[in-house]
Amino acid sequence: MARNYAAETDDRERALNNALNSRNFGGVIEAVSANPPFGCDDDALKRRNLDNVVRTLVAFKESDIASALKGCPPEYLDVLMKYIYAGLEDGQNSSTLLKWHKLAVEESGGLGPIVRTIATHDSVL
Amino acid sequence: MAKINKTLESYLDCIKATLQAYMCFQNFASQSVERHNKPEVEAAQHPELLLKPIVISRTEEESVMIEGSINSLRMSVRIRKSDELDKILANRFLRFLSQRAEEFVILRRKPIEGYDISFLVTNFHTEDMFKHKLVDFIIQFLNDIDSEISAMKTSLNGRARVVATEFLMQFRS
Numbered sequence: 001m002a003r004n005y006a007a008e009t010d011d012r013e014r015a016l017n018n019a020l021n022s023r024n025f026g027g028v029i030e031a032v033s034a035n036p037p038f039g040c041d042d043d044a045l046k047r048r049n050l051d052n053v054v055r056t057l058v059a060f061k062e063s064d065i066a067s068a069l070k071g072c073p074p075e076y077l078d079v080l081m082k083y084i085y086a087g088l089e090d091g092q093n094s095s096t097l098l099k100w101h102k103l104a105v106e107e108s109g110g111l112g113p114i115v116r117t118i119a120t121h122d123s124v125l
Numbered sequence: 126m127a128k129i130n131k132t133l134e135s136y137l138d139c140i141k142a143t144l145q146a147y148m149c150f151q152n153f154a155s156q157s158v159e160r161h162n163k164p165e166v167e168a169a170q171h172p173e174l175l176l177k178p179i180v181i182s183r184t185e186e187e188s189v190m191i192e193g194s195i196n197s198l199r200m201s202v203r204i205r206k207s208d209e210l211d212k213i214l215a216n217r218f219l220r221f222l223s224q225r226a227e228e229f230v231i232l233r234r235k236p237i238e239g240y241d242i243s244f245l246v247t248n249f250h251t252e253d254m255f256k257h258k259l260v261d262f263i264i265q266f267l268n269d270i271d272s273e274i275s276a277m278k279t280s281l282n283g284r285a286r287v288v289a290t291e292f293l294m295q296f297r298s
Contacts, residue, residue: 085179088180088182089180089182090185091182091183091184091185091186091187091188092185094136094182094183094184095135098135098136098139098183099135101135101138101139101142102138102139102142105142111142111145111146114142114143114146115146115149117177117179118143118146118147118176118177118179118193119177120177123177
């Protein structure tokens with residue numbers, strides 16, 4: 001039952017790089033949001049995972065973010081929101097992440113992802 | 126509400142949405158002390174009553190930390206200070222405001238460690254005042270604070286220039 005977080009992180013890194021290079025935006029969202037590292041004890045691993053995700057999110061052009069988010073299922077939006085807030089903590093890349101935040105809130109139609117980020121203990125960091 | 130500062134807009138939008146999510150309170154009597162009613166975000170005694178805190182940073186120096194609980198939220202702001210003069214002005218001005226926290230109702234008397242000013246909003250405030258107006262007030266505060274401090278800096282520099290010119294006039298040969 002134990003999840004291999006290290007393997008998942010590596011898989012995610014590879015999937016993100018592939019999706020980004022082939023400009024498969026739906027694939028990026030999928031790679032970011034599937035198998036979130038909740039419950040992982042290794043902080044360094046979680047940080048590395050977060051860095052990969054943020055690096056990919058920031059590589060998007062602002063005009064592409066909306067189309068990438070279209071039709072995104074709510075579970076994915078929740079995980080994405082957790083990553084966005086984690087990425088907003090240190091102040092790097094804030095302008096793109098703030099755009100992601102705004103468009104994710106619009107796509108979800110309300111404050112749902114935000115409430116679920118603050119009210120649950122599942123954390124990506 | 127017209128936002129004057131375009132560069133701040135997405136930062137303030139994010140803070141506004143987050144504040145709206147946190148600002149869902151209900152009256153909650155203290156679990157530890159009989160007949161007491163404390164803002165649980167301040168008491169911080171029981172983890173089941175606390176929400177996950179969030180930090181939203183615009184830059185490394187400029188950020189906002191929002192902590193929430195079942196009956197209260199605390200928002201701490203770190204303001205952009207580009208030079209020594211800004212630091213002094215911001216410190217003085219925000220201390221002036223914090224000391225009059227009772228007048229401001231939702232201000233905290235002392236800012237949280239590492240921040241310049243803190244707001245404390247409780248269920249009693251949302252019972253008396255409109256939630257959306259409280260959020261608007263805080264956002265307007267964040268919008269205006271930067272321009273207030275630069276206005277103070279400009280007037281201070283202007284006054285200093287006049288004083289220095291007058292003083293040095295007497296040494297003119």
